[in-house]
Amino acid sequence: MKWPAMGYARAASLPDLWSVLAQHGSAAQIIAGGQTLLATLAFRLSEPGTLVDITRIPELRGISVSSGVLRIGALTRHAELGRDALVARHAPLLTAAVPLIAHPAIRNRGTIGGSLAYADPAAELPACIVALDAVVVTASAAGERRIPARDFFTDLLQTALNPGEIIAAVEIPLAERRSAIQEVARRSGDYAMAGLAAALRIEGGRVVAPRLVYFGVGTGPVLAARASAALEGRALDAASIAAAQAALGEDLDPPQDLHGPPEMKRHLARVLTGRVLNGFLNPSEIAA
Amino acid sequence: MTASDREHRSASEERSVNPPQQRISLTVNGERVTRHVEPRRHLIDFLRLDLGLTGSHAGCEHGVCGACTVRVDGEIVRGCLVLAASLDGADVVTIEGLSDSGEVADLQANFVARNAAQCGFCTPGMIMTAADILAHAEEAGGGTPSRAEIREHLSGNYCRCTGYQAIVDAVEDTLKARHLAADSDLRAVPALQSSEASR
Numbered sequence A: 001m002k003w004p005a006m007g008y009a010r011a012a013s014l015p016d017l018w019s020v021l022a023q024h025g026s027a028a029q030i031i032a033g034g035q036t037l038l039a040t041l042a043f044r045l046s047e048p049g050t051l052v053d054i055t056r057i058p059e060l061r062g063i064s065v066s067s068g069v070l071r072i073g074a075l076t077r078h079a080e081l082g083r084d085a086l087v088a089r090h091a092p093l094l095t096a097a098v099p100l101i102a103h104p105a106i107r108n109r110g111t112i113g114g115s116l117a118y119a120d121p122a123a124e125l126p127a128c129i130v131a132l133d134a135v136v137v138t139a140s141a142a143g144e145r146r147i148p149a150r151d152f153f154t155d156l157l158q159t160a161l162n163p164g165e166i167i168a169a170v171e172i173p174l175a176e177r178r179s180a181i182q183e184v185a186r187r188s189g190d191y192a193m194a195g196l197a198a199a200l201r202i203e204g205g206r207v208v209a210p211r212l213v214y215f216g217v218g219t220g221p222v223l224a225a226r227a228s229a230a231l232e233g234r235a236l237d238a239a240s241i242a243a244a245q246a247a248l249g250e251d252l253d254p255p256q257d258l259h260g261p262p263e264m265k266r267h268l269a270r271v272l273t274g275r276v277l278n279g280f281l282n283p284s285e286i287a288a
Numbered sequence B: 001m002t003a004s005d006r007e008h009r010s011a012s013e014e015r016s017v018n019p020p021q022q023r024i025s026l027t028v029n030g031e032r033v034t035r036h037v038e039p040r041r042h043l044i045d046f047l048r049l050d051l052g053l054t055g056s057h058a059g060c061e062h063g064v065c066g067a068c069t070v071r072v073d074g075e076i077v078r079g080c081l082v083l084a085a086s087l088d089g090a091d092v093v094t095i096e097g098l099s100d101s102g103e104v105a106d107l108q109a110n111f112v113a114r115n116a117a118q119c120g121f122c123t124p125g126m127i128m129t130a131a132d133i134l135a136h137a138e139e140a141g142g143g144t145p146s147r148a149e150i151r152e153h154l155s156g157n158y159c160r161c162t163g164y165q166a167i168v169d170a171v172e173d174t175l176k177a178r179h180l181a182a183d184s185d186l187r188a189v190p191a192l193q194s195s196e197a198s199r
C-alpha cells in the first residue's frame, strides 16, 4: 500500500531537532534509515503526522575509540559497521553480525540506532550489545543519559527511551574477549527463528563473565542467566557446554510464533549453544 | 520525455497541496533535476511517475522483493524504502543510466545468452544488484566470488520465473570473463607483470 499523507522535516543539528520535536509534539516520528519505519507505513501500521529526518545530524555519526570504549554513532549504517576497522578490532561480534542482517541494499540504509530503537526481538544488534555489556547513550532536550544495554530493552518492541529522547550512540567497553554469533533462519537475510550472540573471557583455562544472549526466542534479547552461570569458573569443555545447554531450559520461555512451537525454539537454542561454544574450542577438544 | 522536459510545472500548482511539498534538487542518471515532492512519495514512484523513468519496478513496496533496486550515492538501495523528499543533493542512478553507461553491457549480454530473464519484472533490480557484486569484486581486486557468495548477495532479489539458476550462471560468467580480461591486461603491461611476479 502507498504510505499515508504526512509531513516531513529535516533536523540539521541536535538543538534543531529539539525545536522541531517541540513544534510537532506527539505527531512527530523520528526517521533514520527508514528500513523498518517505511515498511510499517506501507502496512499502515502507524500514521505519523510528521517524519523528522535525523540522518544529517553530524553529532550522531562516527566511530571512535577513547577512554576505554568503542563509541558507535547511532547513524552508523549496517554496511559501515560491517567494514569498519575499529569495529573489527574491538567488537568483532558486530562485524560478524552484519552479514546476518537483511540484504546488501537494506544494510546500505539501515542504522544501528534504528535497529536498537525498534527493538525487534529477532534482531541481531540488540542481542550483540547486551552480550558486549554495552551502554546506550541517549540524548534529549533535557540532556544525555547512559543506559546499560541489559536494561534498555524493556518489552516487546519497547525500550527505556522516553518520548522526545533519541539514541545518540552505543559505547562498548574495550576488553579481551571471545565472541561469536550464530542464528537459524529459513532464508538468507530473514529475521532469525532463533539466534545466539555470546561473549566470554577465558582466564587460566576458566570461563570468566560469560554472556549468552538469545534472540528470536522472547520479547527481546534474552540474557540467559542460568546457562551463563553454568559456565562461569569452569573449563570450557564437553561437560560444561552440556551443563549450559541443560540449564537453558529455565532461562527461555519462547512464545509460539509463525515458525513453530516453544519446544522447537528451545531445541534450536540448545543446538546454537553447542555450535557457538564448541566454536571457541580448539578442533581437537570439540564435543560430539 | 526526458527528465528536464518535465522540469517546470507551475509552482502554485505544486505548492497548494497540504501537507506541504518538499523542494528537492538532485542528480538522476547524470542529469540535474529539481522538483517538488509530497513526503509520501517514495523514490520509485518519483522516478516512474514524476520523471517517466519506468525501468525501476515497484513490486511489494515494503522492502522484500528487490524489484526497486537503484543506486543512491553509489550504493544500491531499496527505492521503495527511500523518501524522495530526503534526497536533496543525492546522486541517483537507475537501470536506464546504468544501461546507457555501458558499465554492464557484458552482464546484460550474459543475461540474454543464459536466458536469465523470463517475464523480466525482476530483471532491472537483478542487474542493479549484480552490478554491485561486479563492482565490489573489482574493488576487492581479484578473486571471483563463489556461486554461494553470488546467491547470498542476490538473496534480497526475488524472481518468480527463472528459479535463479540462470541468473547465477549469467553473473558467474560475467565475473569470470572480467577476471580473465583483467589477468590478460596485467600480462600485457610489462611493469605490472614484474610487480605481480615479485609477490
Ligand SMILES: Cc1cc2nc3c(=O)[nH]c(=O)nc-3n(C[C@H](O)[C@H](O)[C@H](O)COP(=O)(O)OP(=O)(O)OC[C@H]3O[C@@H](n4cnc5c(N)ncnc54)[C@H](O)[C@@H]3O)c2cc1C
Pocket: A029, A030, A031, A032, A033, A034, A035, A036, A037, A038, A039, A074, A100, A101, A102, A103, A106, A109, A110, A111, A112, A113, A114, A115, A117, A118, A120, A122, A123, A124, A125, A161, A165, A166, A167, A168, A189, A190, A191, A192, B062, B063, B064
Ligand atoms: C526485508 C527486510 C529484512 C530485514 N531483516 C532484518 C534482519 O534480519 N535483522 C535485523 O536486525 N533487521 C532487519 N531488518 C531491519 C533493518 O535492520 C532496519 O535497518 C533496522 O531495524 C531499523 O533501522 P533504520 O535506521 O532503518 O530505522 P528506521 O526505520 O528509520 O526507524 C525504526 C524505528 O526506530 C526509531 N529510530 C530510528 N533511529 C532512532 C534513534 N537514533 N533514536 C531513537 N529512535 C530512533 C524510529 O522512530 C522508528 O520507530 C530488515 C528490514 C527489511 C525491510
Ligand code: FES
Pocket: B057, B058, B059, B060, B061, B062, B063, B064, B065, B066, B067, B068, B069, B078, B079, B080, B081
Ligand atoms: S518494491 Fe521495493 S523491495 Fe519490493
Ligand code: FES
Pocket: B116, B117, B118, B119, B120, B121, B122, B123, B158, B159, B160, B161, B162
Ligand atoms: S523473470 Fe519473471 S520475476 Fe524474474
